[in-house]
Amino acid sequence: MLMLLVTFYIIFSFSAQDGIESGSLSNKVTTVFVNHFPYTKNLSMETQGKLIEHGEPIVRKLAHFTIYTVVGMCIMAFLCTFPFKLRTRLGASLIVGLLYAISDEFHQSFVPRKRAFLERCGNRYCRSVFRNTYYLSNCFNLYSIKKR
Numbered sequence: 001m002l003m004l005l006v007t008f009y010i011i012f013s014f015s016a017q018d019g020i021e022s023g024s025l026s027n028k029v030t031t032v033f034v035n036h037f038p039y040t041k042n043l044s045m046e047t048q049g050k051l052i053e054h055g056e057p058i059v060r061k062l063a064h065f066t067i068y069t070v071v072g073m074c075i076m077a078f079l080c081t082f083p084f085k086l087r088t089r090l091g092a093s094l095i096v097g098l099l100y101a102i103s104d105e106f107h108q109s110f111v112p113r114k115r116a117f118l119e120r121c122g123n124r125y126c127r128s129v130f131r132n133t134y135y136l137s138n139c140f141n142l143y144s145i146k147k148r
Helices: 002-015 019-036 045-079 086-108 117-147
Strands: none
Touching: 002 045, 002 086, 019 045, 045 086
16 A cells, blocks of 8 residues: 555656656656667767657656556555455456546646646546556466466
8 A cells, every 4th residue: 555655646746747847857768768778879869869759758658657557556456455356356446546547637737738637537547447457467367377
């Protein structure tokens, strides 16, 4: 539960950034990657600039996907400490993921230069469903291996 709360805090901290500040952070991460990756660090400045420009949205999406995957893992791990059925854990995890996505998007609606509230909620909830399904499939695999 503590890990889940820390992850929620981290997400809320990043959500408080306006669009320009958030884009700047994504740009910095992409620039570091392009400048240090062996296949791209020796390219011309123009080519590196194009890679950074096109790579920034990918870095941003990967960051969202990764942090929401951590949220899903923390929720499911916490719920595994209770004697609930697997179906109940999955349902509760999906509901908590949805409620958190809505609260985060509501929080971001007060931050300038962000996209529409409903569009972001839909995107976040889709990621939430995907990460819970992925985590659940891993649980099933581990359970079946353990059973053998």
